[in-house]
Amino acid sequence: MxxxxxxxxxxxxxxxxxxxxxxxxxxxxxxxxxxxxxxxxxxxxxxxxxxxxxxxxxxxxxxxxxxxxxxxxxxxxxxxxxxxxxxxxxxxxxxxxxxxxxxxxxxxxxxxxxxxxxxxxxxxxxxxxxxxxxxxxxxxxxxxxxxxxxxxxxxxxxxxxxxxxxxxxxxxxxxxxxxxxxxxxxxxxxxxxxxxxxxxxxxSPARHAVYYRFTARNRVWLARRRLPVPLIPLYLGVWILLTVARIRSLSGLKAWCGGFLEGVRTSCGPRRPMKWRTVWRMTRLGRPPIL
Structure with a gap:
């Protein structure tokens, strides 16, 4: 070759x-x-x-x-x-x-x-x-x-x-x-x-002014575009909990919440969810697509 x-x-x-x-x-x-x-x-x-x-x-x-x-x-x-x-x-x-x-x-x-x-x-x-x-x-x-x-x-x-x-x-x-x-x-x-x-x-990724907003919006878009329906609330629920635990500034949390709502309300582009065998493959590799 x-x-x-x-x-x-x-x-x-x-x-x-x-x-x-x-x-x-x-x-x-x-x-x-x-x-x-x-x-x-x-x-x-x-x-x-x-x-x-x-x-x-x-x-x-x-x-x-x-x-x-x-x-x-x-x-x-x-x-x-x-x-x-x-x-x-x-x-x-x-x-x-x-x-x-x-x-x-x-x-x-x-x-x-x-x-x-x-x-x-x-x-x-x-x-x-x-x-x-x-x-x-x-x-x-x-x-x-x-x-x-x-x-x-x-x-x-x-x-x-x-x-x-x-x-x-x-x-x-x-x-x-x-x-x-x-x-x-x-x-x-x-x-x-x-x-x-x-x-x-x-x-630090948070050096970017748009970090919190785009991180939240795009995470919602990612879930809507790529995950099987049953995993979407699990994935987003995990990240809501992690975000609330990690963000130390009120302004950052406010921007994140605004981005999350933007991700829910706006178009995420074409939806092509991964196969369940891909979910299992990712799980075997150590990171199921809910984390």
């Missing part, structure tokens, strides 16, 4: 020029060069970027999944790549053999749909929320999972052609869950590979 060809998609809003330059340089140092690197400018013209990459400047900000789709669509249509590495613009590849390892993983397993990188800060530490499993005490434990990290991951082009691209209407939050659940339902595998590291500064 021929080794898969690698493409790269990076989305930027133009507000991290130094970090972006360092990331593109780390991509260029890989011992397996990518077939193409696509840089998507979300509401930025990319005129200050001198790197030799394919540029897609977008006039408006379509949100993270919408911007990623612009790069993915170009690469899927080009026929030049078999897998796509997507990286946050403030991340950094600290090893030079990342793409070689990615290529070998996909060459060894045609059913591999998604590979999730390990996200680590400049001290090598990985936050628990960056380990895509419930038992997150050991970030070095490799294995099949039901979720993946948006900051650094790989997507199979044949998988994307089967299941579709990112849910652009989500704008921000839980788009990875939507893609991951569709992938699992179609029989693809998701692998967490801690040897693939994206260095990323330690942050």
């Amino acid at each position: 021929p080794l898969p060809r690698i493409g790269v998609v990076i989305v930027t809003m133009g507000n991290r020029p130094r970090e972006l330059d360092a990331l593109i340089a780390s991509v260029g140092r890989q011992d397996v060069p990518p077939a193409r690197v696509v840089l998507v400018g979300s509401a930025t013209p990319l005129t200050d970027v001198s790197a030799d990459v394919t540029k897609i400047p977008l006039e408006e900000n379509p949100g993270c999944p919408g911007a990623r789709n612009a790069g993915l669509q170009l690469l899927c249509d080009s026929g030049e790549v078999d897998v796509v590495v997507e990286l946050d613009d403030d991340g950094l590849l600290i090893a030079d053999d990342v793409f070689r390892k990615v290529r070998r993983l996909y060459a060894d397993d045609p059913a591999l749909g998604i590979v999730s990188f390990r996200i680590a800060d400049e001290h090598g530490r990985t936050q628990r929320r960056h380990v895509p499993r419930l038992r997150a005490d050991d970030p070095m434990r490799r294995g099949l999972v039901t979720a993946f990290l948006g900051g650094g991951h790989v997507l199979s082009v044949p998988m994307l052609r089967e299941i579709g691209l990112w849910p652009s209407e989500f704008f921000f939050g839980h788009e990875e869950s939507d893609v991951g659940w569709r992938a699992l339902d179609a029989g693809w595998k998701i692998l967490y590979e801690p040897e693939l590291v994206l260095q990323h500064p330690k942050t």
Whole structure:
């Protein structure tokens, strides 16, 4: 079987020029060069970027999944790549053999749909929320999972052609869950590979002003789009309880409640619930789709 060809998609809003330059340089140092690197400018013209990459400047900000789709669509249509590495613009590849390892993983397993990188800060530490499993005490434990990290991951082009691209209407939050659940339902595998590291500064998702609203709205949309009917109230009930227990600010809780109601009242897009065998598969992998 021929080794898969690698493409790269990076989305930027133009507000991290130094970090972006360092990331593109780390991509260029890989011992397996990518077939193409696509840089998507979300509401930025990319005129200050001198790197030799394919540029897609977008006039408006379509949100993270919408911007990623612009790069993915170009690469899927080009026929030049078999897998796509997507990286946050403030991340950094600290090893030079990342793409070689990615290529070998996909060459060894045609059913591999998604590979999730390990996200680590400049001290090598990985936050628990960056380990895509419930038992997150050991970030070095490799294995099949039901979720993946948006900051650094790989997507199979044949998988994307089967299941579709990112849910652009989500704008921000839980788009990875939507893609991951569709992938699992179609029989693809998701692998967490801690040897693939994206260095990323330690942050909190709540730094985004829209975090609480979009997190709640999109969680409701996700349930309505992808879960069998009996699981929808279970899933949302669990997350209502967890949210009330975790949120410490009244303004955050108010925004979350507003987003939850928005998710109930507005269109969630096409409903294609997962099969019950996918529910069982996720349960056997350690994360039933009610958590």
